[in-house]
Amino acid sequence: MSTDSVKHLSWPAVSWMDMVAGVSLAGLLASSSIAYARLGELPPQAGLMASVLGLLGYGLLGRSRFAVVAPTSSSATVMAAATASLAGGNVLLQMGLSAVLVIMTGLIFMLAALLHLGRISDFIARPVLRGFTLGLAWVICIKQLPSLVGFTPHASGALPMAWELLTHVPQWQPWSVMVGGLACALLYMGTVFRKLPMAFAVIVLGVLANRLFGWHALGVAEVGAIELTWQRPHWPSLNQTQWRQMAEMSIAVMLMVYGESCTSIRTYSLLKKDPIDSNRDLWALGVSNLASGLFNALPVGAGFSQTSASVVYGAQGKATGWVALLALVVLIVTCLPFLASTPEPVLAAIVIFSMWKSLGWGPLKVYFELRRSRLTAIAAALGAVLFGVLDGLLLGIGISFIMALLQLGKGAVQELGRLGKDTVFVDRHTFPEAEPVPGILVLRPDEGLTFANADKLCQDIRARVLDVSLRPRVLVLSLERSPDLDGGAVESLQELAQSLQEHQVRLIFVRLSASVIQVLEVLHLFGVADEHLSELSVHQGVQQALQSTAAPAAVSSASPAATQRSVPVVPG
Structure with a gap:
């Protein structure tokens, strides 16, 4: 003891x-x-x-x-x-x-x-x-x-x-x-x-x-x-x-x-x-x-x-x-x-x-x-x-x-921008003076991804990426609000990665927890290299995106057969 x-x-x-x-x-x-x-x-x-x-x-x-x-x-x-x-x-x-x-x-x-x-x-x-x-x-x-x-009343209910x-x-x-x-x-x-x-x-x-x-x-x-x-408790005889x-x-x-x-x-x-x-x-x-x-x-x-x-x-x-x-x-x-x-x-x-x-x-x-x-x-x-x-x-x-x-279903996606010359990225809706990085879209779900909200949030992310006025070459996605992912959320991210690859948009994940990195590495998301699954800050992820866009994109130069990956079945 x-x-x-x-x-x-x-x-x-x-x-x-x-x-x-x-x-x-x-x-x-x-x-x-x-x-x-x-x-x-x-x-x-x-x-x-x-x-x-x-x-x-x-x-x-x-x-x-x-x-x-x-x-x-x-x-x-x-x-x-x-x-x-x-x-x-x-x-x-x-x-x-x-x-x-x-x-x-x-x-x-x-x-x-x-x-x-x-x-x-x-x-x-x-x-x-x-x-x-x-x-x-x-x-x-x-x-x-x-x-x-x-x-002594005959009624049993309160009213x-x-x-x-x-x-x-x-x-x-x-x-x-x-x-x-x-x-x-x-x-x-x-x-x-x-x-x-x-x-x-x-x-x-x-x-x-x-x-x-x-x-x-x-x-x-x-x-x-x-x-x-x-007295020993009387164990009643009950059906199933x-x-x-x-x-x-x-x-x-x-x-x-x-x-x-x-x-x-x-x-x-x-x-x-x-x-x-x-x-x-x-x-x-x-x-x-x-x-x-x-x-x-x-x-x-x-x-x-x-x-x-x-x-x-x-x-x-x-x-x-x-x-x-x-x-x-x-x-x-x-x-x-x-x-x-x-x-x-x-x-x-x-x-x-x-x-x-x-x-x-x-x-x-x-x-x-x-x-x-x-x-x-x-x-x-x-x-x-x-x-x-x-x-x-x-x-x-x-x-x-x-x-x-219902609260899980109200999740929204925030677009982040650089605040002045700092390395800090903040919500552009709250800080209108925050500036986007040309060619790079930085997004962050405002709550953790679960089976209840992942489809909605991923659809919102896809819509923003494919917006004609934006058309970014790289999406930096911060999942800092998601300490872990269930099967439904992983499947939604898998479908998002496939859609972005089809439109030749590079996907980089930042602010991931160790457990999220582990599960995403096992799945081998479409077009997402292991080095793009990290605990890096948003600023570091943006720098990584800038370096990757400076060189010829590996995904666009490779043949479709070389980049195609099998999709494992994820239990819900």
């Missing part, structure tokens, strides 16, 4: 602020874990065990000093929506599906870490993620209202449920409304004292009042018995189609969890100037979720709310997480019967209040100011509300991929 590993596994120094923050965080996690278990449609112990395993797994393997890995409202809601569609109302089957889904999520995290896919969360565009988060917050709050007011609640106000349970309203008022008052674990304080007050005034006998529902017993659906859902949960975790980890790492190790975080989240699934618990991630709370409480380092873990275990062992008397309206109020800041349009305001990605963010938000959490998430991921493809 390396010295760094030994240092990482050593017990961190514990300051007084870490102890205060850890105990406060334990109280918050105890209440939120039970609340999020309700969102995931699992018993309360599923949330508590997930918090314990999340803190333990990330504490051992994670890098961030401030990340708090525990159940999150978004992952719990997505998991419930995913498993409910397959369970068909069978509670035991849904519990088994939930365990399998969390296990598969952990395995996908670990596979991503094995493949060094630390930037996998980039597959979800930020406008999509922010829009979906807004829609998810509304869905969560709407689905907590029945518990808050003591009414139909909201309409049914509004049209059945006389059937609301008065005592539940009163308890939920008092809890909301206390939570709001607690914003003045931000360093206090107000959510846990509200649960304690709710339990004491429930036992003192007998709210349960008045019709106010409570959590009920919490049993911490381990259902297993494929489970795999797709686990990928969606993984992307959602990692997107939220990456945001919170990156935010506070940059704020505190800490290093970021995305691949190590993938391993930590993978192990934590695998362990959580084996204990029939919820998926876990570094939620922004609990990570922010840790910093607000005064956390100084990873010791806060270990103190929180120890305090949470003591709390679970000693206070389970006490927590069982928690009124459900109190939990609903805690969930709604935790989502309160996410209900506004503030996070989307920047897109309206920039006049960019507005429809994308709104579509993601409406997708979650109108089509459900899971379908809304999949819609958002689909929108992200479509955005990426």
